[in-house]
Amino acid sequence: MTQTTRPNPLRDPMDRRIPRIAGPCALVMFGVTGDLATKKLMPAIYDLANRGLLPPGFALVGFARRDWATEDFAEVVHNAVKANARTPFREEVWKQLSEGIRFVAGELDDDAAFDRLKQTIQELDEARGTGGNHAFYLSIPPGLFPAVVGQLRSHGMSETTTSSWSRVVIEKPFGHDLRSAQELNEVVSTAFPSSSVFRIDHYLGKETVQNLLALRFANQMFEPVWNNNYVDHVQITMAEDIGIGGRAGYFDGIGAARDVIQNHLLQLLALTAMEEPTSFEARQLRAEKQKVLAAARPPERLDLYTARGRYAAAWAGGEKVGGYLDEPRIPPDSTTETYAAIRVDIDNRRWAGVPFYLRTGKRMPRRVTEIALGFKQAPHLPFAKTDTAELGYNALVLRIQPDEGVTLRFGAKVPGTQMEIREVNMDFAYGGSFTESSPEAYERLILDVLLGDPPLFPQHEEVELSWQILDPILDYWASLGTPPEDYEAGTWGPASADEMLARDGFAWRRP
Ligand SMILES: NC(=O)c1ccc[n+]([C@@H]2O[C@H](COP(=O)([O-])OP(=O)(O)OC[C@H]3O[C@@H](n4cnc5c(N)ncnc54)[C@H](OP(=O)(O)O)[C@@H]3O)[C@@H](O)[C@H]2O)c1
Numbered sequence: 001m002t003q004t005t006r007p008n009p010l011r012d013p014m015d016r017r018i019p020r021i022a023g024p025c026a027l028v029m030f031g032v033t034g035d036l037a038t039k040k041l042m043p044a045i046y047d048l049a050n051r052g053l054l055p056p057g058f059a060l061v062g063f064a065r066r067d068w069a070t071e072d073f074a075e076v077v078h079n080a081v082k083a084n085a086r087t088p089f090r091e092e093v094w095k096q097l098s099e100g101i102r103f104v105a106g107e108l109d110d111d112a113a114f115d116r117l118k119q120t121i122q123e124l125d126e127a128r129g130t131g132g133n134h135a136f137y138l139s140i141p142p143g144l145f146p147a148v149v150g151q152l153r154s155h156g157m158s159e160t161t162t163s164s165w166s167r168v169v170i171e172k173p174f175g176h177d178l179r180s181a182q183e184l185n186e187v188v189s190t191a192f193p194s195s196s197v198f199r200i201d202h203y204l205g206k207e208t209v210q211n212l213l214a215l216r217f218a219n220q221m222f223e224p225v226w227n228n229n230y231v232d233h234v235q236i237t238m239a240e241d242i243g244i245g246g247r248a249g250y251f252d253g254i255g256a257a258r259d260v261i262q263n264h265l266l267q268l269l270a271l272t273a274m275e276e277p278t279s280f281e282a283r284q285l286r287a288e289k290q291k292v293l294a295a296a297r298p299p300e301r302l303d304l305y306t307a308r309g310r311y312a313a314a315w316a317g318g319e320k321v322g323g324y325l326d327e328p329r330i331p332p333d334s335t336t337e338t339y340a341a342i343r344v345d346i347d348n349r350r351w352a353g354v355p356f357y358l359r360t361g362k363r364m365p366r367r368v369t370e371i372a373l374g375f376k377q378a379p380h381l382p383f384a385k386t387d388t389a390e391l392g393y394n395a396l397v398l399r400i401q402p403d404e405g406v407t408l409r410f411g412a413k414v415p416g417t418q419m420e421i422r423e424v425n426m427d428f429a430y431g432g433s434f435t436e437s438s439p440e441a442y443e444r445l446i447l448d449v450l451l452g453d454p455p456l457f458p459q460h461e462e463v464e465l466s467w468q469i470l471d472p473i474l475d476y477w478a479s480l481g482t483p484p485e486d487y488e489a490g491t492w493g494p495a496s497a498d499e500m501l502a503r504d505g506f507a508w509r510r511p
Contacts, residue, residue, distance in 0.1 A: 021052065022450035024131040026059035026100075026124050028117065030108075030148055031139035032076065033064055035247075036171065040202075041139060042077050043084040044442035049097045050087045051439075053447055057128035059100035061120055065107050073103035086440055100128050108140075108147045114155045121157070132164030135198075135449050141250070142173055146187040153191035160196055169198045169449055172263050173254065177474065178467035185460045194460065198449045203264040203369075204456040205441030205448075207430070208400045212271050212371070213280065215398065215406065222396070223276075225375070227350045232393070233506050234356045235372045236268050239364035243311065243321065243489070244338070248329040257308070257340035257470060257477075260360040266293065266344075266466040267458060268400075269356055272371055273346055282454040286462065293465035295348045296356075302476040304503060308484040309339035309494035311363040316490025321363065323489065337484040338362040341497040342473055343504075355504060359497065363489040368511045369400040387419045397509075404438065405429040 027045065031037055048054050062073045078098070082089060102120050106113020124130050136152060138145055149168065152158045158166050168188065175181025188197055203209055216222055225231070238260055244251045251259065267289075273296075274288040299305030312323040324330060324338050339361035346356065375394040388411070397407040406428045414420040430438065448456055477484075485494040492498075492510060501507055 017052070020447065020451065022048075022055055022058070022447060023133065024055050024057055024129050025133035025135065025450050026061060026121055026128070026130040027135045027137060027446070027450070028061040028063060028121065029137045029139060030063050030144075031137075032062040032073065033066065034139055037139045038076075038080045039084050040440065040442045041137065041446070042080040043086065044440055044446050046077075046081040046085045046093070046097060047087045047440065047443050048447055050085070050090060050093045051443075054097075054450075056096065057100065057130060058097070059102065059121075059124040059128050059130050060097070061102045061104060061117070061124070063104045063106065063113070063117060066105060068103050068105055070101060070103045074098050074101045077101060086437070086443075100124070108144055108151065111151075111155075114151045114157075118155050118157055132161070134165075135167045135169060137169040137446075137449075139171055142171070142175075142184075145170060145184060149188055149191045158191040158196075160193070165196070165452065166192070167196045167198055167449055167452070168192050169200060169446075171200050173258060174199055174263075174463045175467065176254065176258055178464060178471050181460075181463050181467050185463075189460075195454070197460075198445075198454065198457045199459075199463065200445060201263045201267050201458050202441045202445060203267060203400070204458070205443075205445040206400060207438040208398065208404045209268065209271065210456075211406075212268075212398055217276055226373075228352060228354045230375050231354055231373050232376045233354060233374045233504070234269075234272065235374065235509055236265050236272070236356065236358045236370075237372075237509070237511070238264060238360045238369040239366060239492075239511075240360075240362050241317070241364055241367045241490075243324070243363050244327055244330075246328075248327055252330055252334055252336045255308075255336045255340065256338055256360050256362065257342070257474060261340055261342065261358055262466050262470045263458075263463075265358045265360060266296075266469065267462075268371055269293075269296065269344065269358065270462070272373075273351055273356070275350070280455055282457075285455045286459050289458075290461050290465060292346060292348070293462060293469070295351075296344050296346045296465075296469055298469050298472050299343045299345065302473060305343035305500055306473050306476070307339075307341040307494055307497035307500050308337035308477055309361065309487045309497065310336070310484040311338050311361075311489045312486040314488035314490055316363060316365075316488075321489045323486070335481075335483045337477070339364075339484070339487060339493045339497070341493065341500060342470075343500065344469060355506075357501060357506075357508075359493065359508070361487075361493050364492060365490055366511060367402060370509075370511055371398040371400065372396070372509055374506070383419060383421065388421050390420075390422045392423050395509075397511075403429070404431070 104117045270289040274292040277284040277288045310324045341359035344356045373396045391411045395409040408426040411421040412424040487494040
């Protein structure tokens with residue numbers, strides 16, 4: 001008798017994709033002329049279409065204060081896709097996508113324009129079968145979030161029913177301090193229930209950040225040493241080698257700490273330090289992140305354990321670059337920091353006594369984001385002192401970008417007749433181990449929004465807890481009334497940041 005073998009969906013990569021194909025829906029984008037929409041969002045939508053992850057009737061609606069027809073907007077999308085998409089351009093994919101493109105012209109305070117928007121998405125529901133499912137992506141300056149949310153509510157576009165959904169996607173920054181974040185949340189929650197609000201922290205969409213969960217919880221060897229018995233400090237770095245570019249209007253007055261530490265770095269800290277969730281379902285994951293953020297606190301001595309800096313003119317990468325104050329549209333009396341470093345302590349059993357150092361800066365020597373766990377020295381070294389003179393500390397480094405992978409640093413014997421120990425690296429590189437290339441973070445996150453899959457989106461509670469950590473530091477810096485300390489462009493930040501770690505017997509990594 002022959003046995004019939006059923007295909008096993010878990011072994012067939014095509015079948016594994018099926019639950020990740022979005023259902024019928026339309027995505028409405030505000031801010032379509034902006035930098036983010038052009039470089040990331042429109043290309044990500046095309047890449048999703050190219051990977052077969054969007055439904056056949058998918059619709060993309062642009063809303064902007066431009067006197068454009070739908071064809072003009074379609075051309076803008078086409079150009080953005082050609083210039084910035086990750087996957088190859090295929091005419092048949094573009095044709096199908098472009099059939100669902102529409103444009104609505106109007107100002108954000110123009111009621112008639114929002115009436116037209118409503119009519120457009122209702123027509124798409126009929127023509128493209130989008131089924132009343134609409135996501136609204138606010139890729140606009142944060143000060144305009146309340147206006148758009150208010151318009152969506154008053155025009156009846158924010159309601160989720162038993163048969164259709166309405167979701168809002170909010171870009172960072174979510175507020176500029178705890179109070180403004182709470183106020184913004186009040187406005188948003190009058191229109192959308194919390195399950196319909198998707199706050200973007202694009203770091204969480206990165207493969208390497210999700211790999212942190214795989215590394216910690218899919219293996220037996222790391223978790224036993226992932227605590228204060230073995231780890232003596234943690235460094236989380238996000239360094240950029242560029243300056244503020246054309247983003248003076250956004251950056252000045254916000255600064256590095258609000259722009260990066262409040263969201264990306266504290267989210268990385270939460271994922272690094274949290275307990276194992278019972279599942280990766282949103283409620284469980286968020287509960288663990290919230291617990292650890294609630295246990296995290298700013299340093300008591302803000303003068304000793306925070307540092308802020310501002311890049312000054314110097315030679316960097318073989319060219320003379322101006323300082324922050326030389327950038328176009330930066331006022332001469334600006335006190336905005338382009339570098340921020342803080343120490344955070346976590347008051348729980350796992351991490352008591354282990355400082356977490358967070359730093360971010362512009363015009364650093366390299367673009368790099370990494371999480372580095374530094375381990376205690378072995379309790380006894382049965383070697384002559386000279387043998388281990390060049391031995392530093394063991395480290396596990398998660399390289400988030402650009403050179404994605406994991407490094408383990410440890411001491412090894414130098415070949416030769418005598419015992420001499422020096423540090424070596426053992427590397428895992430994504431590029432060397434997997435043939436698949438990593439999707440862009442925005443591909444993953446936009447798809448999650450369309451699928452209604454929320455684990456990678458921070459909830460309001462996490463946002464508030466992060467501001468609670470940062471607010472006292474920002475208040476302290478503001479109270480000083482002095483500009484940040486200068487550091488030369490192309491260096492690793494101000495001297496006070498080095499002193500901050502030296503005080504605890506550590507040094508910043510120079511990746
Ligand atoms: N760029 C990034 O890499 C990045 C990264 C993370 C988060 N974000 C966030 O993403 C959002 C968009 O950033 P962006 O860099 O794309 O900004 P941007 O380049 O300044 O673009 C802003 C967009 O908003 C529109 N806009 C501005 N004022 C408006 C008004 N009064 N009425 C109607 N539309 C208005 C602009 O349209 P007009 O052309 O008509 O002015 C433009 O399309 C912001 O919340 C930002 O914080 C950006």
